[in-house]
Amino acid sequence: MTKVHKPYVIFEDKDHKFVWLGLDESEYEKGILTNQYLIVDGDKGVLLDPGGYFVFERVYENVKQFINPNNIIAILYSHQDPDVIGSLNLWLDVSPEAKIYVSALWERFLPHIGVGGIKIVDIPDKGMDIKCNNIMIKAIPAHFMHSPGNFHYYDPRAKIYFSGDLGAAVFPEGKWYLFVENFDEHKKLMEGFHKRYIATRKAIDLWLKRIKDLKIDIIAPQHGSIFQGENVKKFIDWLSSLDKVGIDLMEVDFQQE
Template identity: 25%
Template structure:
């Protein structure tokens, strides 16, 4: 397995590895490095992938310069190598929403994490990053996304997950059909009454780029893609409600 590195927005780098055996055609595992005065890594990758992800980060910045480690929720592909990164970068800390710190990360992280309140914006030098809690979207009570206000890049974690390999960056691609197919395959998305409103609120941010964890980065009408995904999930949720009621 090889990890590729591509700049998908100004100072935002996609580190991507295709795992061959997870799904038909492979399955992408992406991390995103936001290069500023205080570099931030979004997703650590699993612990066993730490050496190759670390080597990929080193193509952009010295790994020991990493200042912030963040991720979408507490799961091995998001944060399995969290403590390896805290060890490799002595000044680094985990940056996460207050709920996630209280329920998991205060105990799991080898160094005390930095909790962020909803609405707080962190200036990492060249990029202004906001953590946005998205409980159970796509899954996990403590789920969150990060929004780089400087480049308007939404680091959206497991949203729009798809199976198979993909280019580093696509323009005006269909994100919905493969996302629904992946949901049929994995059953990973938590559908609740708040799923669609949460996605529509993210659309209101008017992102320019969607940084997918399991798929290509997307540059196009990102707000429309988020609203289309909201509509698709809302239809599935309402259909399940009608089935139960019947």
């Protein structure tokens, strides 16, 4: 029987919400399970990595529980992968006023998925602040983790950090949980992805410097489970401890051939 998980409000304070937009563990949502998020501030909304074609119906129906899709003013993309941007043309139909925020590196690729005449805002490599009604969402550079043009998004009111593919976990069939409880067990599900997909250890070091002054209560990744409380620090410490990743590992493999 297909498991359907309803949306969950991760943070709520008066007129501000940060919402996880549910999950459908069906064969129809093909590939690795993905997370989508909605920030609501007043009567305006912002979508974070709304996902591929197959998840659109589920995400759209769940968004409507919190806000009129016509009031979505921004769609923020971490990078260019199809599980991130594949539903863009569908969202343009239901949220025509939304501006699309994406790395300047990937802006020219978006027309290749069949969209045109869209309001694209190029995010410069150094990042930027994005106005959402009464708050400013920060686009944090996370280049080469894994995409060369990659951004995370920080909601300063909720103190929630959307980390894109950083924090991704690959679950065995039949296993899934929304929040990390046992970090030592969970890190086993993350290790393979992070060692292979993060380009180099230098990318981790640069990212650590960029986030060191942020107050982060929750880290919400696009794949896997959400980190809160002490598991936020455990996750950051775990990333800090990774020695060889990406090309560093491949260099070792090449030398051993």
